[in-house]
Amino acid sequence: MSDIKDCGASPFIDGFALKAVTLSNGITLRVAIGGEGPPLLMLHGHPQNHLAWRKIAPQLAQKYQVILPDLRGYGDSDKPASDERHLAYSKRAMAEDISQLIDALGLSRVAFVGHDRGARVGHRLALDHPEKVACGTFVDIAPTATMYAQTDKAFATRYFWWFFLIQPYPLPETMIGHDPAFFLRKHIDGQLKTAGATSEAVFNDYLRCYQQPEMIHAVCEDYRAAATVDLEHDAEDSDKRIVCPLQLLWGEKGTVGQLYDVVETWQEKAINVQGKALPCGHSPQEEVPAVFLAQLQGFLDSVL
Template sequence: MSGETEAEREGVAERADLAERGPAPLMAGFRLVDVAVGGLTLRAAIAGDGPPLLLLHGHPQTHVTWRKIAPALARRFTVVAADLRGYGDSSKPAGGPDHIAYSKREMAKDQVALMARLGFDRFALVGHDRGGRVAHRLALDWPEAVEKLCVIDIAPTATMYAMTDKAFATRYFWWFFLIQPYPLPERMIGADPDYFLRHHLAGQTRTPGATEPEAFAEYLRCYLDPAARHAICEDYRAAAGIDLVHDAADRETRIAAPLLALWGAKGVVGDLYDVLETWREKARDVRGHALDCGHLVQEERPEETLAALLAFL
């Protein structure tokens, strides 16, 4: 898209219900857009030319988590780094019965619609953490849309819940804290969001300084919004409920797209699971490896992450 004239860009924006929001902070060369899809507005940072590539962040991040690798990816791809519904500057709808609005099926539907509005019916897909879970569901529900899939530092949700033990429950305590009925976690986090966010990120990383103060400030800006904190809880509540129902219904379905799994050798996922084996139970074509870091792979080891993605994509 970088070769467009202003007139051409305005025409695309009009056709795609796309509102330009200016340069993307911390994302060199990217521009922010708001795209209307399904009654919601999704915020995304876009740059580059070439084949489309969708990047989906995790909790407690936003699209800014890709800041260290997205500019290099944009030299070869049209990169769309989106905020999931409920996160960042995307819409934060009510959860509804069974927290259905934050099911990974609905969150994946958002992203398919976003890419279609931008003119891309088929694309490569990379998801970290919660974004990886949305990507997993997207690849199952819309196999024709996904050319290649990379999941970063996750094992499948159903697998992780099924294998829950004391070690997992202790080290991933927020999986069980955030799913508690409203408003318990919302009110407790709301008492000191800055402390909770700092503690959470410190527990995830094994690379001091990987999340720079500017990036933390952006995450905190979004985390200070009570609607965002509620949406995050709804995301996790859905994962412990309706998402497991959907996963059970697709127990025998395998992801058709080639799948790359990357994970942190020093993180919980790499420590507790045979990551490749968990994904071979879910996909037909699986490869991957660990990187010398914790959970925030793309922030802790950006050069190695970029190299792995470029080789795969």
């Protein structure tokens, strides 16, 4: 049985209420919810939490019921213990959380938007629970298996954390834990290409969560899973395709946009794909929110 508890108004996103939603699997997710209308569920990436959507969520809430969870392991959501196969942080387990969240909120299908790790969870959600995804927007990613398979010096240099965070416990946990603020600042500053996109207040909230040893470990487990069990699941489902309409948005100044033909990387993963580069780095919803919002609303209007 699921359970929903009110946690007050969001201090960062006007008109949104914070909820603690305990799922039938026992995981509790922190979720910000605002607006009325067709449900729109948006998942953040690493190293952020649901505040990554703060610049566009109020506008979207004028037309949609906007649902902003913190992924398991991130923000104020539960950070469960893991295992040697990293199954607790597989994208299948994280997508199951979102499927159960949809049920707990009394919904049947949602429009989905995912950035970074959230989009990787969305990929698995669309494969494992296609009946619950009306359409998808994936932000600044190529498929995990593709990115690992095509690894070269340029990618390994730019996305070094894909190889650092997967090292065995406790190496990355210990090194990040020594100075989480330094690691977080360098990571965000390196990924985002628009000065001032992350305010100090928002950075401090990201840091509030990121400096918790439990979150540092969960982040590492997320990436360890991506390099192991997630690849196994992808290989097992190599014949499956995302059946809902899929929009891809990416930053033309970022690593993904510069190293990959993003639309082409998804054409073997989905049936109906479209995409566009935006004038920013890794986080368009924070860097160029008006541009991102216009592109997202246009897509939603065309498919819903």
